[in-house]
Amino acid sequence: MTLRTLLVQVGVLLTLWISPLGEQTVAGAGPHVLFIAIDDLRPDLGSYGNKQVHSPHLDALSSQGVRFERAYCQYAQCNASRASLLTGLRPDSTRVYDLVTDFRDRVPGAVTLPQMFKRNGYAVLGMGKIFHNERDDPQSWHAYFAADARDDTYMTAENQALVREKFEAALAQGLKGTELVAATRGPATESADVPVSSYHDGQIADAAIAVLEHYRAGTLPDLVQQRGAAEAADARAIADRPLFLALGFRKPHLPFVAPQKFWDLYQRGELPLADNPFPPKDSPPWALTNFDELRNYHDMPKTGPVSPTQARLLRHGYYACVSFVDAQVGRVLKRLDQLGMRDDTIVVVWGDHGWKLGEHASWSKNTNFELDTRSPLIIHAPGVGRAGVATGLVEFVDIYPTLAELCGLTPPWYLQGTSMVPLLENPRRGWKTAAFSQILRRGGGNRTMGYSMRTDEWRYTAWVNPNNRSQVFARELYGHSGAGAENVNVADQVSPLLIKALEAELWAGGTKSLPEGVAPPGRRRSR
Template sequence: MIRLILPQLFVVLAVIPHMVQAADRPNVLFIAVDDLRDTLGCYGNSAVKTPNVDRLASRGVVFERAYVQYPVCNASRSSFLTGLRPDQTGVTNNTTLLRDKLPDVVTFPQLLKDNGWHSAAFGKIFHLGGGRNAALQRKWMDLPKSWHTAQAFKATEVGARKLAGRDLSGGKLKWCHWGAMDGGDDDQPDGQIASAVIAEMERLGDQPWIIGCGFMKPHDPFVAPKKYFELYPDGSLDLYRDPDDQTSAPPLAVGFGLFGEVFNNFTDAERMEFLHAYYACTSFMDAQLGRVLDALDSLGLSDRTIVIFVGDHGYHLGERNWWNKNTLFDRSCRAPMIVAGPGITPGRAAGLVEFVDLFPTIAEHCSVTAPAGLAGHSLWPQLKDPAKPGRSSAWTIVTRGGDQRGDSIRTDRWRLTRWSDGAIELYDHDSDSQETHNVAMSHSDVVGQLNEEINRRRARTGN
């Protein structure tokens, strides 16, 4: 009898360490929101209604000055998912597939997948391309390298057909549409994404996981159920007005191409339609976030799940008469970043951080070894003590086709932007938080210092 029991006991004891390791692995809920700027309730905007983002913020650390490395969807996501800068990924637009540039790069969901986590993505985590080509869509979603499963979503017939909305560009642009739609939340992709995330959390039970929840609003088309438009009655929102004495921006900075032509012809009524629709979509997204957070609580998973909530870049809503991203102003480069979960001290972190810092933060939290050569630093010092200082500077770039390029350095006080045509912008955030007055001519010493910082940064990435 003893001879029979001992081998069985040995097998049980051998399995126990692995069971404990699996139970100790934290879940990671990574929520990326398309085109979301940081004018949210928890960031000081009292007009927009985001009770669920605010609820998450009350549980975690709100990073007040978090900067993306390239303020366009694909380039930004390729950067923070790999922990590498755009000069390192080679992705500086919305048309380049990450694996075409770096076929062997390791993303943070891939790192956890390879170390025993179940990985699943719903909606837009990587930039979505490929059109109706299913095989190409899988490549854009980075299947199967980053995920065991991934799913994109399209609006239902009710959600897709044009109802009360219209094209604000007069047909000149393929985007700039809005619509207050009939039907419910699940007639829209973000409602379906929330439902899929909840179902996956229920299905996985105690299995450790990383789930990517990629909400698509407030990205254009600005379509949401009518009830979210009704949250903002006439007179509840104010248009931003550029000051009359604002310094003109360089030609490459803003207002370029057909976009500038369209935006310059917006009437105040059209500007208000755009603003109204953007915030309605923001509130719609917020409601779907609330459903996911409620499920996390009801399933008893909150105590073992770190929640990371980010926008993929900022967005202009009339600043510099621009209604888009892809500039090097703070409004486009700064994006929301909130991290909540076990071991985190709730609060507000005022120090500068970069989105490349997300990868090493996740790796440290999950006790896995990150790849060598990441561009970022773990944010755990700030997550344990939000008063800890951040970086000395944050670096963002854009390209404008050919060899045209802009590099921008943000410090606690200054933003210096250098363009390939020789134009220089310098803004003093101590007195000009909206970046309306270029003071480069009167602060040549600061220009020189920050120019050198750009040179050092570019040298480190081999550029």
């Protein structure tokens, strides 16, 4: 870490601890923002090249806006990724590396992305999974809507009975917290012939449509009070303001449960299995995980590999859930069009990270591999540039400053991302030379951090002591000039000079990878 990087880091942390949290709202005037998060979404969409997946609504949005071909999260795990994106800070600044830490306990003075809009005169409403586990952050919202089915809910009587039985048995054993949750998982998939609104994500789409309709009719405060989503004073405060509406869809997160009609879009026997069902050659022990939460589901193996039959079932379920969520996004966008709001609304769709479907003999997320760190990002900003595909490297910490610039707002000085507005204006222009991610491993009382960097040609990862980066336990290097499947670690096969150059850029932490002619983080570009 350079001295300059260290000084910036210290300044950021001090600011986040001492900044006052009082809201200083100013009158807002700007475009509406529809901010859509999709859980565990890898780039398996038609517009991203997977023609087997039925995703017509997200594909249409891609054709209307800018599809970012190479967008990377900063931590391939739900809580840490969302904490980073929503604060505009990298994980070493939020210090959120797990599923349980509340970012407010680490950086209490952080101004979140929705909170910035709230401070600048927007009516800010959230619903579904924006922060991890649908945690409500009162500073971020005027109102927050929870779906009726907040938990992963099964619809068939058989699965509901199974979960009840497992829950009672777990309670009898005295299990609590995460152990209780793990012991009460039902099957990994379900296809039930039920309406879309039976499931969480259908309810989120219903609530979003209701918000749009009431906003257009001038009765949004009434809806907010009716739903009990805010106190009366807060409900009245959102009248006559531009709208920031955040929707968090839970699928395609496990369990893969979706109405039958979305399963019927696919023939399971025609779905391919992973073409690299083996760990990368010469990869270190920290590179992969033991399938994470998939092991806890009732019909999944507790040890050993997933069978080919189970693998096809899981891929079928994942694709069905992608199509289910795509349909919910389509419902919301259709109503936005019908209400005449589309031309005044910036639409952002992002997945919090990717997911492995048997590749590398592994499942789930929580690694530094391309499959886990890369996720879809689509932005449609009416009147800005032209539609197209941006192939430059971008990071999720870039979303916060991008929306601030698009809406004419001044973001906090300490943001660690770079506005992507120049890419929206010209998707073909050059951009960053690298994108950064990281993953923490714990075991045997030791902590090992894998810092990873994606460049045009390489993915380089250094596994180090997080308290002493000079203590390097292992290195990974995968070429991306060809197929880029990350199947062979060539760190010991290339010139030490290449490793030295890549490591220098990695430890610069993004300060050396900025696009030419673009201001560094903290300096807002005037439009």
